[in-house]
Every structure is written in structure tokens, then in C-alpha cells.
Ligand code: 13P
């Protein structure tokens with residue numbers, strides 16, 4: 001029997017502004033998922049938030065893209081939207097871009113990361129949740145976890161990791177994908193994923209060996225809201241699932257890349273570069289300039305599809321230095337105001353007000 005680990009998330013209203021999910025929305029989601037657990041639709045669940053994104057973490061045995069599980073998530077978001085409207089929360093229903101559910105939640109606004117796998121004797125799984133950024137924000141840390149020996153000692157030390165991993169890369173503009181072997185094709189891989197607004201890591205697979213090579217060990221949500229809506233309506237705050245230990249990077253190797261607060265795009269109005277700050281669940285609210293972008297990590301042990309406890313992994317002074325560093329970078333970037341590279345480059349501003357400014361000035365541009 002295989003286990004499916006699903007994270008389905010949506011921003012259905014913030015309080016205040018885009019800062020945080022209201023407690024009442026968490027309650028709505030918990031009640032609905034409790035009912036679904038009793039009815040056997042899911043096996044277990046954990047509801048939380050990162051900033052203004054409502055996160056449904058669920059385990060079940062129904063596989064990826066399951067209509068019942070996706071339908072359940074959609075109904076949770078619909079009901080939470082009603083509550084958000086009653087409470088007057090900001091941007092109620094923001095990420096629900098379509099009206100009628102027809103079998104799969106993909107392309108309807110919410111973000112999805114799902115993986116089905118054969119449970120090992122002991123199965124540590126980490127859920128990463130980000131706010132105020134986009135899927136490409138995971139490229140650097142996921143690459144470092146599974147491909148950088150300066151991050152992951154196991155790539156050098158553990159014979160089971162030594163042969164490396166296979167990366168599934170999506171071109172999110174052309175809607176194509178390519179599988180690349182690492183370390184063999186590392187430089188080509190980096191040529192793509194360094195361009196993080198276009199090429200994103202979707203999944204990572206083990207090579208032939210201890211673990212089945214057709215079952216992912218990491219998966220990232222890659223939904224692009226503006227492509228669905230045709231205009232900017234909020235950033236595509238991404239989530240990821242990573243499995244750890246016994247032939248995979250250790251938990252500490254999975255967390256290690258987040259000790260560097262790398263620059264990601266998002267932040268205020270989804271239009272700025274800024275550092276991503278690893279925080280505890282309690283600190284997962286976006287304040288300064290609607291940010292800075294944040295990431296939380298929640299660790300579980302999965303057994304027979306059940307979640308054994310949870311640990312708020314960045315709730316640790318070991319990440320204080322990173323948070324301090326992130327605030328220094330945030331301060332430095334902020335001083336640029338509306339100038340690049342704090343503000344995103346032109347190509348990434350296309351879906352905001354820039355075309356309207358250009359339209360207004362069209363007649364006044366002269367040849368030089
Ligand atoms: P409004 O205040 O006009 O909604 O826009 C600002 C914002 O928060 C963008 O998401």
C-alpha cells in the first residue's frame with residue numbers, strides 16, 4: 001500500500017491586509033478535514049498557515065490528482081471564503097479563480113504539491129511553506145539539498161547518495177519539461193534553474209538503487225496564478241514536500257540551505273526582490289513592506305499514512321543568525337525604493353501596471 005502526501009493551499013483572505021490567515025479560517029478547515037478523516041476520504045491532516053496562505057497538509061491512500069481529495073480541498077477553500085467574506089477579510093477568495101470544480105483542483109488557483117510513495121520503515125517528511133514569493137524560490141535550496149556536496153555531506157559520505165539524483169525541470173512559460181541527471185548534467189541543469197522565473201524544479205527522483213526510482217523524494221508546487229487569471233492577483237506562494245534520511249539527505253541537510261537567506265521575487269505587491277527568511281509558525285506573518293518573504297518547515301514522521309506529531313523546525317535559535325542576516329539584506333534592498341534590482345525587472349512587471357503606464361505615454365514618445 002502506498003501513501004500519498006498532499007499539500008493543497010490557497011489564499012482565501014488575509015487579516016489584516018496580506019499579513020496572516022485569521023484563526024476562524026483555520027477552524028473551518030480543521031472541522032472540514034476532521035469530518036473527511038472520519039469519512040475515510042483522508043487518513044490524517046494538519047492545518048496551518050504561512051502568512052496569508054491557508055495550508056492543508058493531508059495524507060491518504062488515493063494517489064495524486066484524486067478527485068475526492070481535490071474536491072475536499074476545494075470545498076474547504078469555498079467554505080473558508082464564505083467565512084472570510086462574513087469577517088470582511090482582505091482579498092476574500094483571492095486564489096479561487098474558477099467557479100465550478102470539475103475533478104481536479106489544478107489550474108483553479110490553489111497551489112498543489114503531492115507525492116505518492118512506498119513508506120520506508122521510518123519515513124521523515126518535511127513540508128516547506130512559503131509566503132510572498134514564487135515557485136522558483138525553491139530552485140536554490142532544492143538544488144543544494146540534492147546536488148551540492150558543500151551542503152549535503154551525504155552526497156560524498158553515504159554510498160546510497162553517491163550516484164546522485166534526477167531532476168524534473170518545468171519550463172513554466174512553454175509548458176514543457178525535461179529530466180536531467182545530476183551530477184552528470186549539473187552545469188546544464190544550473191543553466192536552466194538559475195533562471196528561476198522560467199525554469200523550476202518540479203520533482204526530484206532517486207537514481208536506481210535503494211529507493212524506487214519512479215517515486216519522487218521531493219516535489220514543488222508550480223502553479224502560476226497570473227497565467228490562470230491573465231493579470232496579477234497575488235503571488236504564487238509555493239509549497240514543497242521533501243523526504244529525508246536512509247538513502248536520502250538527512251533532516252539537517254534538508255534544512256541547511258535555508259540558513260542562507262537567498263534573494264527571491266515577490267514581497268510587496270509581488271513586484272520586489274528580497275531575502276527569504278526562515279521563521280517559526282508563530283512568526284509566519286508578513287509585516288515589513290508585506291514581508292520579507294518567509295518560509296516555514298514542518299517535520300513529520302509518517303507511519304501507515306498517519307502523521308506522527310509535528311515539529312516547527314525553524315523555531316530554533318540556530319536560525320537566528322539567518323534571520324538577522326535577512327533583516328540586514330531587507331534593509332539594504334529597501335533603500336532602492338522603486339529602482340531595480342529591488343523592483344523586479346521589466347519582463348516580470350508585465351502583468352502589473354506597467355503596460356498601462358506605457359499606454360498612457362504612447363503618444364508622447366518621440367523618435368530620437
Ligand atoms: P489594493 O490595496 O488595491 O488591493 O492593492 C494592494 C495589494 O495588496 C496588492 O495585492
Ligand code: 13P
Pocket residue numbers: 011018051052094131132233234235236237267268269270289290
Ligand atoms: P499575497 O500574494 O501573499 O496575497 O500577497 C500579495 C501582495 O500584494 C502583498 O503585498
Ligand code: MG
Pocket residue numbers: 011013014017018052091094234
Ligand atoms: Mg493575500
Ligand code: MG
Pocket residue numbers: 011051052053131132237
Ligand atoms: Mg500569500
